[in-house]
Amino acid sequence: MTDLADRRGMETEVYQPAEDSGLLATAACELVTGDERVLEVGTGSGYVGARVAEETGATVYASDVNPHACRQARDRGLPVVRADLTAPFRAGAFDRVLFNPPYLPRDEAAERDDWMERALSGGETGREVVEAFLDDVERVLAPGGSVLMLVSTLTDIEAVAAYAADCGLAARTVREESYPFERLAILEITPEH
Numbered sequence: 001m002t003d004l005a006d007r008r009g010m011e012t013e014v015y016q017p018a019e020d021s022g023l024l025a026t027a028a029c030e031l032v033t034g035d036e037r038v039l040e041v042g043t044g045s046g047y048v049g050a051r052v053a054e055e056t057g058a059t060v061y062a063s064d065v066n067p068h069a070c071r072q073a074r075d076r077g078l079p080v081v082r083a084d085l086t087a088p089f090r091a092g093a094f095d096r097v098l099f100n101p102p103y104l105p106r107d108e109a110a111e112r113d114d115w116m117e118r119a120l121s122g123g124e125t126g127r128e129v130v131e132a133f134l135d136d137v138e139r140v141l142a143p144g145g146s147v148l149m150l151v152s153t154l155t156d157i158e159a160v161a162a163y164a165a166d167c168g169l170a171a172r173t174v175r176e177e178s179y180p181f182e183r184l185a186i187l188e189i190t191p192e193h
Contacts, residue, residue: 014044014045014068014069016047021047021048023150023175023177024148027174028056028098029051029052031096032058033058034058036096038052038053038096039086039089040052040099041064041133042069042085042100042101043070043073046076048098049098050073050077061079062078062080063085065083085129086140090140092142093142095141096146097137097140097146097148098149099133099137099147101129101130127155127159127160130149133149137189138168141191146189147187148174149187150186151186152183154181164189168193170190171187171189172188174188
C-alpha cells in the first residue's frame with residue numbers, strides 16, 4: 001500500500017484522464033463487445049481500460065512503460081504489463097488494441113525529462129511514438145481485429161492515416177471532437193488484407 005505522499009507523486013508522473021481519454025473511452029465502449037480481448041497500450045491511469053472493462057464486459061489488459069502508471073492501472077483493477085508499446089505480446093493475442101499516444105510535437109522550451117514528458121511528447125512531429133506503434137500493432141491483432149487510436153490535428157491526422165496505409169493498414173475516423181486549439185479524432189485502424 002502506498003502512502004498519500006507516494007500517491008501524489010504518482011499522479012504528477014502519470015497522465016490523468018482528460019478530453020482525449022474520454023473520447024477514446026466513449027468510442028471504445030460503443031465498438032468493443034463483451035467477448036473481446038482488449039489491450040490498452042500506454043494506459044496511464046488506467047481510466048480508459050477500466051471504463052471499457054466495466055461498460056462492455058470485455059477482458060481488458062493494460063500496458064505502460066511508466067512504472068507509476070502500471071501501479072495506478074493495477075489499482076483500478078486492470079491486469080498490467082510494464083511494456084514499451086506492443087513488443088512483449090504474442091502474435092494474434094488481441095481483438096482490439098486501444099491507444100492514446102503521446103502526440104504533442106516536441107517543445108524544447110517545455111521539456112522536463114520525466115515520466116510526464118514521455119506521456120505527452122511524440123517527438124519532433126508528434127508522430128514518433130505513433131509510427132513505432134503502427135509498425136508492430138498488426139502483429140498482435142487477432143483475425144478481424146482492429147485498433148482504436150486517438151490522434152490530433154497537432155500531430156496531423158492525415159499524415160497518421162498515410163503512415164498507417166504505408167504499413168498496410170486502413171484508417172477511418174469513427175468519432176471526433178473539436179476544441180479551440182485542436183481537433184481530436186478516433187481512428188479505427190484495420191489490416192487491409
